[in-house]
Amino acid sequence: MANTAETAAAPGTPVVRLDGVSREYGKASGAFAAVSDLSLDVPRGSFTTLLGPSGCGKTTTLRMIAGFVRPTSGRILLEGADATSTPPEKRNIGMVFQSYALFPHMTLRDNVAFGLRTRRIAKPEVLRRAGEALELVGLSHLADRRPAQLSGGQQQRVALARAVAVRPSVLLLDEPLSNLDARLRVQMRQELLRVQRETGLTAVLVTHDQDEALELSDHLVIMNGGRLEQQGAPREVFPAPANRFVAEFLGYQNFLTVPGHGPVTVRPEHTRLLADGEAAGGDGVLLDAQVRGVTYQGSHCLVEVAAASGDGEATLHCLHPGDDVRPGARVRIALPHRHLVALAGGAGTEDR
Numbered sequence: 001m002a003n004t005a006e007t008a009a010a011p012g013t014p015v016v017r018l019d020g021v022s023r024e025y026g027k028a029s030g031a032f033a034a035v036s037d038l039s040l041d042v043p044r045g046s047f048t049t050l051l052g053p054s055g056c057g058k059t060t061t062l063r064m065i066a067g068f069v070r071p072t073s074g075r076i077l078l079e080g081a082d083a084t085s086t087p088p089e090k091r092n093i094g095m096v097f098q099s100y101a102l103f104p105h106m107t108l109r110d111n112v113a114f115g116l117r118t119r120r121i122a123k124p125e126v127l128r129r130a131g132e133a134l135e136l137v138g139l140s141h142l143a144d145r146r147p148a149q150l151s152g153g154q155q156q157r158v159a160l161a162r163a164v165a166v167r168p169s170v171l172l173l174d175e176p177l178s179n180l181d182a183r184l185r186v187q188m189r190q191e192l193l194r195v196q197r198e199t200g201l202t203a204v205l206v207t208h209d210q211d212e213a214l215e216l217s218d219h220l221v222i223m224n225g226g227r228l229e230q231q232g233a234p235r236e237v238f239p240a241p242a243n244r245f246v247a248e249f250l251g252y253q254n255f256l257t258v259p260g261h262g263p264v265t266v267r268p269e270h271t272r273l274l275a276d277g278e279a280a281g282g283d284g285v286l287l288d289a290q291v292r293g294v295t296y297q298g299s300h301c302l303v304e305v306a307a308a309s310g311d312g313e314a315t316l317h318c319l320h321p322g323d324d325v326r327p328g329a330r331v332r333i334a335l336p337h338r339h340l341v342a343l344a345g346g347a348g349t350e351d352r
C-alpha cells in the first residue's frame, strides 16, 4: 500500500506544528492548564511519541491536533497551514483509540469502509481501499465477520486498518495497545511499526510506557505537568536526560551531587564496585560506601549501597559482575567521568 496523504506542502514542512499551544480549563480565577505553551514539530514520515505520566497533557495535545479540543492560545499548523479553527472532519486525520471504537453491527469490511464512504469516494474504490487496508493488517480472511467475533488484538488491527484506509496526513494513536495483555502488546508494537513503515504515514502515539516509546519512536517528546521536558531521537534522549524528571521517567535510579559536576545521574552498569584495597584505575570519582543489599541476577548482582556524595548520603544501584559482596561490607564506588550525566536543575519537578 503506497503512501498516502495527498498534500501540496513543501518537502521538509512538518506535518504538524504546535506553536505555543495552551489549553486551560476552569474559570479565569482558578484556571488550570492541561497543556502550557507547547511548541513542537512532527516530522513527515516520523513515528513521534508523546510520553509522560498520567495527567501530563498527552491526550489533550492529541485531541487538539485532531480538532476535538480547541487551544485557549497558540496555533496548530497542519501541512504548513493554520488549522487552529478547522473542524475535525476537515483535518484529514486518522485516529485509533484505546477502546477500539468499532461499530458492533457492521462487518469488518464495512467498519474499515466507513470513513471512506463519508468522504464521498466512489463505491468500487471504497471496497478496493478497504480490502487493501484489511490485507495490510492481515485480516482479509475475516472481512465478513463482526467485531464481537474477534480477539482484542484483532479488533485493534481493524481500528488501525480503518484509520489507515482514509490515507490521513497524520495517524493519531491514543494508547492503542493498553487494553491488550502484556504479550500481545509487545507483538502489536512491531505490527504498528510495520504498518507505519509500509504506508509511510506520519504517526503520533500517546503512551505512558517508556519501553513502548523507546522501541517505536524516531521522535520522542517527554511531557510533564502540561509542559515539554525534552524531545529528540530516543538514542539522543535516553543517554542524556536533561533533568531529574526525565531521568527518573526513563528508569534512572542513581541521583547524587558530585563536587565539580553538580547534580548528576549514572547508570548502574557504569558504576564499579571496588573491594578493599583494590585500585580504581582510570579517571573518575571515588566514593566511600556501605553495601545495603545484594540481589543475585545470574550473570551479575545488583548491589545497593549508601554512598557519601557531595550532598550527604546517596543510595546508588551498581551492577557488579561477581557474587562476592555481602550486606554491611565497606566498599568504594568508582564513577567514570564520561558516564556522569549532568542534570539541569537537579530537583526536576519539585523546582516548578
Ligand SMILES: Nc1ncnc2c1ncn2[C@@H]1O[C@H](COP(=O)(O)OP(=O)(O)OP(=O)(O)O)[C@@H](O)[C@H]1O
Residues within 6 Å of the ligand: 025, 026, 033, 034, 052, 053, 054, 055, 056, 057, 058, 059, 060, 061, 208
Ligand atoms: N475536559 C476537561 N475538563 C477539565 N480538566 C480536564 C479536561 N480534560 C483533561 N483535563 C485535565 O487536564 C490534565 C491533562 O489531561 P490529559 O488527559 O491530557 O492527560 P494524559 O497525560 O493524557 O493522562 P492519561 O495518561 O491519564 O490519559 C489532567 O489533569 C486532566 O484531569
